[in-house]
Amino acid sequence: MTKILVTGGAGFIGANFIHWVLKNRDWEILNLDKLTYAGNLENLKAVEGGSRYEFIQGDICDGPLVNDLMRKVTHVVHFAAESHVDRSVLEPAVFVETNVLGTQVLLQAASKNKIKRFHHVSTDEVFGALELSDGKKFNEETPYNPHSPYSASKASSDHLVRAYGDTFGLEYTMTNCSNNYGPYQFPEKIIPLFVANARENKPLPIYGDGKAVRDYLYVDDHCEAIALVIEKGKPQETYCVGGDSEKNSIEIAETILEALGKTRNLMTFVKDRPGHDRRYAIDHSKITKELGWKPRVTFEEGIAKTIRWNIDNMAWVENILNGEYQKYYKKQYGGK
Ligand SMILES: NC(=O)c1ccc[n+]([C@@H]2O[C@H](COP(=O)([O-])OP(=O)(O)OC[C@H]3O[C@@H](n4cnc5c(N)ncnc54)[C@H](O)[C@@H]3O)[C@@H](O)[C@H]2O)c1
Numbered sequence: 001m002t003k004i005l006v007t008g009g010a011g012f013i014g015a016n017f018i019h020w021v022l023k024n025r026d027w028e029i030l031n032l033d034k035l036t037y038a039g040n041l042e043n044l045k046a047v048e049g050g051s052r053y054e055f056i057q058g059d060i061c062d063g064p065l066v067n068d069l070m071r072k073v074t075h076v077v078h079f080a081a082e083s084h085v086d087r088s089v090l091e092p093a094v095f096v097e098t099n100v101l102g103t104q105v106l107l108q109a110a111s112k113n114k115i116k117r118f119h120h121v122s123t124d125e126v127f128g129a130l131e132l133s134d135g136k137k138f139n140e141e142t143p144y145n146p147h148s149p150y151s152a153s154k155a156s157s158d159h160l161v162r163a164y165g166d167t168f169g170l171e172y173t174m175t176n177c178s179n180n181y182g183p184y185q186f187p188e189k190i191i192p193l194f195v196a197n198a199r200e201n202k203p204l205p206i207y208g209d210g211k212a213v214r215d216y217l218y219v220d221d222h223c224e225a226i227a228l229v230i231e232k233g234k235p236q237e238t239y240c241v242g243g244d245s246e247k248n249s250i251e252i253a254e255t256i257l258e259a260l261g262k263t264r265n266l267m268t269f270v271k272d273r274p275g276h277d278r279r280y281a282i283d284h285s286k287i288t289k290e291l292g293w294k295p296r297v298t299f300e301e302g303i304a305k306t307i308r309w310n311i312d313n314m315a316w317v318e319n320i321l322n323g324e325y326q327k328y329y330k331k332q333y334g335g336k
Contacts, residue, residue: 003028005073007060007106008080010035012185013121013219015043017077018053020223028052030073032066034059038083042316043184060102063109070106070113075230077119078106081157084188085125085150089274092149099153100160107164118172119230120161124215124240125151126176129277132213137283138176140238147275165236173233175226177241178282181302182219183309187317190249191303194256195310196317198266204257208272210250213279217243218297218305228291239291242282245299259307 004021008014009031021027033039035057047053058065060080070076080102082088082095103120110118127138128145144159146152164170181191194204225241233239247255253267287293297305310317 002075003073004075004077005069006031007078009033010039010041010043013180014079015184016182016219017223020220022047022052030069031055032058032069038186061105063105066105067109070109075117076110076115079121085148088148088150095149095153100156103157104160107160111164111168111170117230118170120172120174122158122174122176123154124176124178124280124282126155126158130279130281132279137281139240139283140286147277171235173229174238175229175241177222178215178217178243178280180217180219180222181306187320190252191306192310194253195307196321198256198260198262203268204253204266205268205270206249206253207276211248212276213246213248215242215281216245216247216299218302221295221297225293228293232291239287240282240284241287242284243295246281255303
């Protein structure tokens with residue numbers, strides 16, 4: 001029986017992964033989450049009490065707890081992280097604590113308990129930035145060149161995972177994926193934030209000239225990629241996962257405004273993020289060739305579903321916007 005310790009399962013991608021696994025595989029899940037501002041058990045209400053799912057509130061930096069949980073599982077899928085680039089500019093220390101030290105605690109316990117597979121969920125941001133029109137894409141051979149405290153902490157965690165493989169023989173796999181979108185995404189991220197603001201005729205804050213490009217990956221496609229890598233991926237290998245959907249911030253804003261029947265005048269250009277990477281794009285040919293994965297959901301389908309989900313779940317979004325997010329917003333934008 002496959003029993004997976006999912007870390008950070010109450011966050012955006014972790015929660016989607018748990019729903020996806022419980023629907024598409026017979027695996028059991030043990031979800032370890034600290035419930036930081038980004039963790040939300042509302043995301044998992046539908047699976048609470050199920051025979052294949054258990055939740056433990058705790059910190060991945062807590063060695064004895066992690067070691068104890070590791071004895072009960074066969075695999076690890078590691079999502080838990082501080083994940084928001086803007087927050088890493090304001091408060092870098094917690095990014096190092098969770099993303100670097102927390103990952104090391106997990107790796108230590110996984111090695112000790114001879115876990116069958118440690119799957120590490122990483123990001124394309126570790127590779128740095130591409131030019132807007134150079135046509136290049138990141139792949140598994142791209143050298144690391146992170147620019148933000150977030151991407152630097154993720155890069156450090158990637159190196160630690162490989163070091164535990166090389167030094168202690170830990171069987172690992174890694175995925176470096178592009179920008180996910182879909183249900184349950186915390187509304188500080190561009191798509192849910194723009195939907196919430198557009199709905200209320202509030203400005204959609206666009207960094208700099210709005211031309212920074214990200215490759216959008218529908219979260220269910222990402223979940224399927226992780227499952228395939230665990231099942232069929234070669235140990236000690238990395239797979240780049242992308243959505244074939246390069247969009248800039250203006251295009252995202254336009255799509256959302258059009259879908260909600262709102263005016264383009266809501267687009268508001270604000271001071272650029274320091275160290276803002278210009279473009280990310282992923283060449284996913286390795287996982288396509290070796291494991292037969294490719295993104296199934298087009299951007300048009302995915303964005304329509306995501307907008308619909310956010311509108312249908314506005315109480316969920318507003319709960320967050322009226323609580324923790326306000327403190328952060330005040331700090332960043334000076335009390336608006
Ligand atoms: N969202 C994206 O577009 C994206 C893209 C590439 C990679 N990733 C990676 O995927 C993973 C998940 O991203 P997400 O967007 O779901 O993040 P998220 O911020 O929505 O969720 C993170 C979860 O981790 C939990 N957590 C944080 N610190 C913890 C700790 N010390 N101990 C236990 N739990 C803790 C939080 O409570 C939360 O539930 C991250 O590792 C991130 O770097 C995300």
